[in-house]
Amino acid sequence: MARTPSTMLELGTQAPAFELQNFNANVAEKSVNIDDARGPQGMLVMFICNHCPFVIHVADEIARLGHDAKSHGIGVVAIMPNDVITHPDDAPSHMTELAEKLGFTFPYLYDETQEVAKAYKAACTPDFFLFDRDLKLVYRGQLDDARPGNDEPITGRDLRDALHAVAQGAPVEISQKPSIGCNIKWKAGNEPDYFG
Numbered sequence: 533m534a535r536t537p538s539t540m541l542e543l544g545t546q547a548p549a550f551e552l553q554n555f556n557a558n559v560a561e562k563s564v565n566i567d568d569a570r571g572p573q574g575m576l577v578m579f580i581c582n583h584c585p586f587v588i589h590v591a592d593e594i595a596r597l598g599h600d601a602k603s604h605g606i607g608v609v610a611i612m613p614n615d616v617i618t619h620p621d622d623a624p625s626h627m628t629e630l631a632e633k634l635g636f637t638f639p640y641l642y643d644e645t646q647e648v649a650k651a652y653k654a655a656c657t658p659d660f661f662l663f664d665r666d667l668k669l670v671y672r673g674q675l676d677d678a679r680p681g682n683d684e685p686i687t688g689r690d691l692r693d694a695l696h697a698v699a700q701g702a703p704v705e706i707s708q709k710p711s712i713g714c715n716i717k718w719k720a721g722n723e724p725d726y727f728g
Contacts, residue, residue, distance in 0.1 A: 536656040537710035539726060540672055547575060547667040548651035552611065552641035555624045556631035564609060564639045566667070571607035574698045575667060576691075578610045579649060579659040579716070582630050583621040586713035587658050589680045593688045594658065595634040597675075597695070604699035606662075608638035613649035614657070614717040622717075649716055650724045656713035662694050662704075670694065670704045674711040 551565035561568060569575055578594065580587045587594070598608045616623040624642050631640045643649050652661055662671035671694035677684040690706060697704045718724070 535712050536715040537712055538659045538673060539653045539655045540708070540710055541653045541661065541669060543669050543672075545669040547577070547661075547663045547669070548648070550611075550641075550648045550651070552643055552648060553624075554639040554641055555627040556636050556638070556640040557628055558631060558636060559639045561639060564641055569607045569609045569639070570663075570667060571602065571605045572665065573605035573701070574665050574670075575607045575663045576601050576609075576695070577652065577661040577663070578608070579613055579652070579654040579657055580610050581612050581614050581619070581622045581657045581714075582626050583619060584657045584714040585680045586656070590658065590675055590678060590686050590688075591630075591634055593675065593686045595636055597688045597691065598636060598638045600692075601695050602637060604695065606695060606698060609641055610636065610638060611641045611643050611648060613643040613646050613654060615646075615719045617719075619717050646716075646719060646722055653724070653726050654716060655727070656711060656715055658713050659711050660691055662691070662698060664698055665701070670698060671706075671708060673708045679712060
């Protein structure tokens with residue numbers, strides 16, 4: 533199980549635009565762009581997938597957190613960036629199944645070209661990016677300290693604290709630690725240049 537940290541995109545970065553197809557049947561929109569995704573208080577973008585043990589470990593909390601963020605005026609989207617040829621468990625039909633199983637209340641989008649993941653400098657699944665009402669990045673990094681194989685409780689504490697601050701229009705003052713997860717499964721020849 534590869535352990536890849538997030539790149540920790542520079543705070544204050546403007547949210548890159550996107551328009552992607554939605555594969556969560558619980559959400560009516562067939563495609564979702566950044567204006568659809570944002571809420572009055574901000575926007576949470578989560579890069580996840582179906583097969584990654586790190587995502588599976590916290591999947592129920594991701595579903596809860598997505599619901600809670602929306603109730604506080606923060607728009608939420610999950611984006612699946614992996615190559616589905618090499619990782620067929622992440623294919624759109626399985627995305628639909630996962631969204632149904634976990635009761636996602638937010639769009640689950642397929643980044644087929646991987647250009648959105650590159651624009652966000654995403655590195656792993658899960659990878660979280662929280663933007664304020666002006667769509668400026670105010671938090672990126674881990675959900676909490678829980679990982680597969682450790683005994684830390686799954687609370688979503690770090691991201692939840694940041695979400696509460698954004699919902700109140702307050703600065704995010706918590707320490708920001710990189711997320712750790714499986715590396716994004718880049719298509720051959722499509723690897724980004726931000727890994728050095």
